[in-house]
Amino acid sequence: MAAWIQRNKFSVILGVVVLVLAYIYYFSDKTTALSMYRYAWTYAVPLVLCALVGVIGERSGVVNIGIEGQLLVSAFAGFFGAAYSGSLIVGILSGVGCGLILGGFLAWTTVKWRMDQIIAGVVLNIVATGITSFYYKPGQLLPALMPHWSIPGLSSIPLIGEVFFKGTGVIALIAIIAVFGIHFGLFKTTWGLRTRAIGEYPSAADTAGINVITMRLVNVTLAGALAGLAGVFLSMDSTSSFERGMSAGRGFLALAIMIFGAWRPLRAAAAALFFGFVTAAASQLQADQVINVPPQLVGTLPYVLTLVVLAVAAGRVRAPGAVGQPFVKEGK
Amino acid sequence: MSTPANDGTQPRGIPTEGTPTEYDPTVPEVDTSEEHLAAIVTNEEILALPAEVSGFGAGNVGEVILDVKNLSKSFGSVHANKDITLQVRRGEIVALLGENGAGKSTLMNQIFGLITPDTGEVTIKGDKTPIKDPRDAISRGIGMVHQHFQLVPVMTVAENVMLGHETTKGGVLDLDTARQMVRELSEKHNLAVDPDADVEDLPVGTQQRVEIVKALSRKVDLLILDEPTAVLTPQETDELLGVMRDLANGGTSIVFITHKLREVLAVADHVYVLRHGAVVGEVTDIANTTTTDLATMMVGRSVVLNVEKDAATPGEVVLQIENLHVKDDRNLGAVNGFDLQVRAGEIVGVAGVEGNGQRELVEALAGMRKVVSGTMRLGDLDLTKANPYQTHHAGVGHIPEDREKHGLVGAYSIADNLVLNEYDQEPFAKSGVRQFDKIRAYAEKLREEFDIRSSGVGQSAGSLSGGNKQKVVVARELTFGPKLLMAAQPTRGVDVGSIEFIHKRIVAARDGGAGVLLVSAELDEILSLADRIAVVHGGQVVKEMPAEGADRAEIGRLMAGDH
Numbered sequence: 077m078a079a080w081i082q083r084n085k086f087s088v089i090l091g092v093v094v095l096v097l098a099y100i101y102y103f104s105d106k107t108t109a110l111s112m113y114r115y116a117w118t119y120a121v122p123l124v125l126c127a128l129v130g131v132i133g134e135r136s137g138v139v140n141i142g143i144e145g146q147l148l149v150s151a152f153a154g155f156f157g158a159a160y161s162g163s164l165i166v167g168i169l170s171g172v173g174c175g176l177i178l179g180g181f182l183a184w185t186t187v188k189w190r191m192d193q194i195i196a197g198v199v200l201n202i203v204a205t206g207i208t209s210f211y212y213k214p215g216q217l218l219p220a221l222m223p224h225w226s227i228p229g230l231s232s233i234p235l236i237g238e239v240f241f242k243g244t245g246v247i248a249l250i251a252i253i254a255v256f257g258i259h260f261g262l263f264k265t266t267w268g269l270r271t272r273a274i275g276e277y278p279s280a281a282d283t284a285g286i287n288v289i290t291m292r293l294v295n296v297t298l299a300g301a302l303a304g305l306a307g308v309f310l311s312m313d314s315t316s317s318f319e320r321g322m323s324a325g326r327g328f329l330a331l332a333i334m335i336f337g338a339w340r341p342l343r344a345a346a347a348a349l350f351f352g353f354v355t356a357a358a359s360q361l362q363a364d365q366v367i368n369v370p371p372q373l374v375g376t377l378p379y380v381l382t383l384v385v386l387a388v389a390a391g392r393v394r395a396p397g398a399v400g401q402p403f404v405k406e407g408k
Numbered sequence: 409m410s411t412p413a414n415d416g417t418q419p420r421g422i423p424t425e426g427t428p429t430e431y432d433p434t435v436p437e438v439d440t441s442e443e444h445l446a447a448i449v450t451n452e453e454i455l456a457l458p459a460e461v462s463g464f465g466a467g468n469v470g471e472v473i474l475d476v477k478n479l480s481k482s483f484g485s486v487h488a489n490k491d492i493t494l495q496v497r498r499g500e501i502v503a504l505l506g507e508n509g510a511g512k513s514t515l516m517n518q519i520f521g522l523i524t525p526d527t528g529e530v531t532i533k534g535d536k537t538p539i540k541d542p543r544d545a546i547s548r549g550i551g552m553v554h555q556h557f558q559l560v561p562v563m564t565v566a567e568n569v570m571l572g573h574e575t576t577k578g579g580v581l582d583l584d585t586a587r588q589m590v591r592e593l594s595e596k597h598n599l600a601v602d603p604d605a606d607v608e609d610l611p612v613g614t615q616q617r618v619e620i621v622k623a624l625s626r627k628v629d630l631l632i633l634d635e636p637t638a639v640l641t642p643q644e645t646d647e648l649l650g651v652m653r654d655l656a657n658g659g660t661s662i663v664f665i666t667h668k669l670r671e672v673l674a675v676a677d678h679v680y681v682l683r684h685g686a687v688v689g690e691v692t693d694i695a696n697t698t699t700t701d702l703a704t705m706m707v708g709r710s711v712v713l714n715v716e717k718d719a720a721t722p723g724e725v726v727l728q729i730e731n732l733h734v735k736d737d738r739n740l741g742a743v744n745g746f747d748l749q750v751r752a753g754e755i756v757g758v759a760g761v762e763g764n765g766q767r768e769l770v771e772a773l774a775g776m777r778k779v780v781s782g783t784m785r786l787g788d789l790d791l792t793k794a795n796p797y798q799t800h801h802a803g804v805g806h807i808p809e810d811r812e813k814h815g816l817v818g819a820y821s822i823a824d825n826l827v828l829n830e831y832d833q834e835p836f837a838k839s840g841v842r843q844f845d846k847i848r849a850y851a852e853k854l855r856e857e858f859d860i861r862s863s864g865v866g867q868s869a870g871s872l873s874g875g876n877k878q879k880v881v882v883a884r885e886l887t888f889g890p891k892l893l894m895a896a897q898p899t900r901g902v903d904v905g906s907i908e909f910i911h912k913r914i915v916a917a918r919d920g921g922a923g924v925l926l927v928s929a930e931l932d933e934i935l936s937l938a939d940r941i942a943v944v945h946g947g948q949v950v951k952e953m954p955a956e957g958a959d960r961a962e963i964g965r966l967m968a969g970d971h
Contacts, residue, residue, distance in 0.1 A: 280558040284572030285543030
């Protein structure tokens with residue numbers, strides 16, 4: 077533990093400072109603070125999940141620029157699956173299933189067929205926009221609202237419990253578990269060591285007897301389930317409707333968050349929360365009439381922030397060595 | 409001495425005559441005790457087989473570990489391996505000797521399961537099942553150290569060693585066990601490595617030790633080393649040869665791929681010589697073999713290994729480098745206060761382990777890399793801020809280290825490549841219009857003169873063999889009459905015949921009055937070609953000396969930073 081703190085000194089200090097500030101604000105104005113923090117977390121959930129999709133893909137050596145498309149199709153499939161079947165479960169499953177299928181599509185085209193990863197992702201995004209717009213039908217309703225619970229014990233912790241564990245949906249909880257689980261998996265397990273190896277230097281993994289192709293296929297495909305969950309969250313949990321193009325670039329924001337988080341799940345989650353908080357703060361300031369700018373301009377904030385973040389991160393973080401390069405075995 | 413085909417009845421690997429001076433090439437003290445056999449035979453499945461199948465058992469030490477019969481592999485129309493038959497016995501060091509492109513690595517990649525053979529049979533410890541993939545090869549006791557190290561740079565030594573056969577405790581990676589394993593192996597085999605160091609921070613010599621430890625951690629019976637000495641200093645090479653001998657004495661068989669004759673004679677028990685994908689010679693009596701014998705087998709005719717040249721007659725200074733500082737791609741100082749003079753009519757050899765600023769120095773001189781501070785002058789001209797076009801037209805010929813990337817345009821014809829930096833000059837162009845007949849005539853002349861083997865000057869340069877590609881570059885850079893010739897690794901990846909030719913042309917350029925700056929990682933090349941040697945370490949010249957009477961060992965020490 078002591079060694080871990082020593083290694084991550086900067087992150088730990090930053091985290092403590094942020095937490096102290098958050099509590100100070102919380103105790104000075106409970107209602108506003110809580111509503112802002114909850115807004116931030118709701119905004120951050122799909123970003124966290126999508127950033128994890130990006131992290132798993134790129135750590136395995138595959139750029140996933142199609143997260144946006146996975147998100148949109150899953151949101152569509154989740155909402156209409158639930159609306160037509162009358163069952164939330166069916167909706168969730170069809171959303172997650174679409175995430176998996178599109179993940180599989182991306183994996184197969186880029187890993188098996190060695191298609192250019194950027195182009196495959198762009199194709200996925202274009203297809204996603206086209207299909208969801210074409211089959212979109214207005215006036216549909218969800219059969220019910222997604223259930224929200226409070227976790228006993230945890231939800232009574234001031235601030236943290238109230239934001240993360242009080243009246244929370246299942247997907248937000250999964251997001252929290254996924255962040256810690258994938259972080260642990262990536263850095264502490266055999267799966268993680270091999271995943272990092274195939275993303276950094278695949279031929280080293282290959283000569284160590286690891287099947288690079290299979291592992292990339294599986295990782296990229298399964299990560300699609302997380303994008304599916306994020307889509308379901310968008311159309312069924314944070315709102316209860318599907319709109320054309322409702323992913324609104326979140327898949328790309330997630331990639332920026334992934335970079336800002338240095339391809340590490342915990343840092344990426346922190347970055348997503350930061351994005352959420354800035355957006356929440358901006359709309360709060362506007363609601364309080366502190367700043368008087370058109371709402372459209374406030375809406376651009378996450379995207380402007382992305383630019384700033386990427387400029388700051390550029391040159392400070394290092395991508396996995398083999399990201400974007402298909403793995404080719406000679407003579408086979 | 410040379411038996412092109414072996415009928416398999418003659419036991420091989422143990423010299424029948426001649427007593428080598430440095431070591432005893434027979435497996436020392438044949439120990440047939442149960443414990444010893446169990447210790448060296450690591451694959452339990454094979455141990456379970458009856459002795460006549462597995463080849464193990466009392467009196468069977470020195471048995472055939474690897475038996476390759478009539479193996480062939482083609483890539484398209486190229487026969488990489490033709491009907492190869494060879495055997496490796498336990499505790500034996502077998503050298504696979506051949507020029508670049510002779511098919512040595514292809515052969516070993518098939519043994520390691522990276523490439524699937526077209527026809528033929530590979531038997532490992534009596535097991536004829538084809539090797540599916542590296543995982544299969546590893547599980548059958550084969551380890552390979554590749555020419556390009558297969559290490560994940562951002563991971564620690566321990567992580568790299570455990571990769572693929574991880575130890576876990578309750579699902580969590582158990583790094584302590586891996587560290588312990590690395591320490592034990594490094595102690596046992598005299599391979600100093602720190603298990604917690606990040607691989608990317610380690611010098612190449614250490615990275616190689618990590619590779620060997622990695623292979624040994626899988627309990628190998630047969631260790632394949634693919635050109636292991638290419639990146640090492642002479643001292644590191646000697647150390648490695650010592651480690652190899654120890655391993656072989658401990659019962660590990662070693663296949664050692666190389667084209668360095670000196671090393672073969674120093675360490676091998678048994679040599680197979682490959683040419684054009686086929687075994688063309690076999691040597692078991694190392695003690696009575698000379699480098700010339702081996703070179704002759706490699707090339708198929710006798711070659712002159714030593715460059716014949718007269719004493720240099722240095723004239724005025726053509727290149728003057730003063731306190732030069734250049735950064736590398738990672739923006740770290742690569743050349744740090746470099747001072748050197750090259751005179752007309754002399755060859756100055758820059759000797760050093762790769763990665764000590766040689767590449768950055770040459771790139772800076774060629775105008776391809778920005779100079780941070782210091783000056784470089786060609787005669788009276790200041791080239792410090794010149795671009796490659798200006799540098800060339802000032803009279804600098806440049807044989808770049810990476811000919812595929814900086815020397816040629818692979819998709820262009822030989823003719824176009826031969827005029828690559830003169831294409832806009834008279835007579836190859838008039839008022840901006842290219843004169844194809846002039847270009848063709850010029851190219852034909854050079855093709856003849858430099859013996860560029862091709863179907864014609866219209867053939868694309870990319871389709872030529874390594875040696876012929878290099879001849880195109882050499883022809884272009886020598887023919888325009890440079891005042892200074894920079895030759896960076898001019899014979900890397902080039903066959904022995906072409907090496908001889910290129911060396912002669914470089915000497916001819918010197919005799920024609922050009923100053924030559926020769927940068928090479930091959931100390932032998934520097935020693936035989938240069939008139940003066942500048943040893944570099946850490947981006948600086950640590951010592952200059954005349955080549956005449958230069959001491960290999962001293963240069964090696966200086967290269968390693970011991971000065």
